[in-house]
Amino acid sequence: MLATVALVVGSPAVVAQMNIALVPTADPTVFEFHWTSSAPADSNYVGIMNSVFSIRWDASAGGTISEDDFVNVCSNSRAPLLTNDQDVEVVGPYRYYTFRCDGGSALSTTCGFSSGQTRVLHRFTIVGISGCPNIGLTNDAYVTDLNRDFFVSVGGVNVTGSIDPTLIGTPFTVTPGTYGPACSTDGAIALGGTPVGGTWSGTGVTGGSFDPSAGTQTLTYTVTQGGCTVAANTTITVSTATTWYLDQDNDGAGDPSNSVQACGNPGGYVSNSNDGCPTDMNKVAPGQCGCGIPDTDSDSDGTANCNDGCPNDPNKIAPGICGCGTADTDSDSDGTADCNDGCPNDPNKIVPGVCGCGTADTDSDSDGTADCNDGCPN
Numbered sequence: 001m002l003a004t005v006a007l008v009v010g011s012p013a014v015v016a017q018m019n020i021a022l023v024p025t026a027d028p029t030v031f032e033f034h035w036t037s038s039a040p041a042d043s044n045y046v047g048i049m050n051s052v053f054s055i056r057w058d059a060s061a062g063g064t065i066s067e068d069d070f071v072n073v074c075s076n077s078r079a080p081l082l083t084n085d086q087d088v089e090v091v092g093p094y095r096y097y098t099f100r101c102d103g104g105s106a107l108s109t110t111c112g113f114s115s116g117q118t119r120v121l122h123r124f125t126i127v128g129i130s131g132c133p134n135i136g137l138t139n140d141a142y143v144t145d146l147n148r149d150f151f152v153s154v155g156g157v158n159v160t161g162s163i164d165p166t167l168i169g170t171p172f173t174v175t176p177g178t179y180g181p182a183c184s185t186d187g188a189i190a191l192g193g194t195p196v197g198g199t200w201s202g203t204g205v206t207g208g209s210f211d212p213s214a215g216t217q218t219l220t221y222t223v224t225q226g227g228c229t230v231a232a233n234t235t236i237t238v239s240t241a242t243t244w245y246l247d248q249d250n251d252g253a254g255d256p257s258n259s260v261q262a263c264g265n266p267g268g269y270v271s272n273s274n275d276g277c278p279t280d281m282n283k284v285a286p287g288q289c290g291c292g293i294p295d296t297d298s299d300s301d302g303t304a305n306c307n308d309g310c311p312n313d314p315n316k317i318a319p320g321i322c323g324c325g326t327a328d329t330d331s332d333s334d335g336t337a338d339c340n341d342g343c344p345n346d347p348n349k350i351v352p353g354v355c356g357c358g359t360a361d362t363d364s365d366s367d368g369t370a371d372c373n374d375g376c377p378n
Helices: 141-145
Strands: 018-024 030-037 049-058 064-070 089-091 094-101 118-127 136-138 151-154 160-163 199-201 217-225 228-236 242-246 259-262
Touching: 018 049, 018 136, 064 094, 094 141, 151 160
Parallel strands: 018 160
Antiparallel strands: 018 030, 030 118, 049 094, 049 136, 049 151, 064 118, 089 094, 199 217, 217 228, 242 259
């Protein structure tokens, strides 16, 4: 490749150095070839610059490097120069691209190249190179043996400098970001990641969001730039929500019919569903009397007051014949309780009658006088 630049200055006797480097650009498929002068401020050259440099990258990555643009050092526009390149060669583990400037007619433009000044001379495009190979300038044994190692001259003066060891094409850094911890009931989590424009994958991922209902997952963020693909993982820890039950009466027992799913107590809830009386702080089950009514048993007879007709009589739950506090005893089993039986021990009488309890009021001769009082009962 013929790459010529006229550096019109005054004193070719001063020998300076021209250092070179490959520099990435904002477009990951394009990189630039930079020259930096270390010439003293008063150095001058007149003539044509001739140079050789070789670029090397991993053979397994394939592809080639295409010259995208040739930039005039003086005007930063394309210079009208004839170019020729070596074809890409594969030798051992590497592919080589040699750029050769064999000389040409001088440019009419006059320009200076101050000490320490860097100028862009070429722009190259990566074509068909896969993966993330290191791409860099080389002076290895292969190119040196073929006389293709770095060389640059101006007006016949060798001003070969040094090669910047920087490599391009190395994997760029992908940062997936940090998310969570989350709860399985949370809404979708928006996923970011840098550089932007990558893709997310993993269980629970839809586009650029993650559904926590999928549980704890390790997700992958993948970015492809210029044929180079880099991925990074991030783990989102998701706690499984548990059921919490409303405790509106603050008795420590929850309402089984009123619950929420959450990873922590949302306030006013408990972890159990044991409240059969959710609005009665004194009861967790209806019991005998139902919610809202205490199951008090004043006489301790096993029947709550709400169901006890004689709440203060441990022997009765209903007044019966004799009323609360009085037993319905029928001592003589005559069907009349003692409380109403004038002769509680006489099964044949409930009142004393003429003869009194224990003696029948029989009137054998039917004369109107009971035998007990009749001297002649017959």
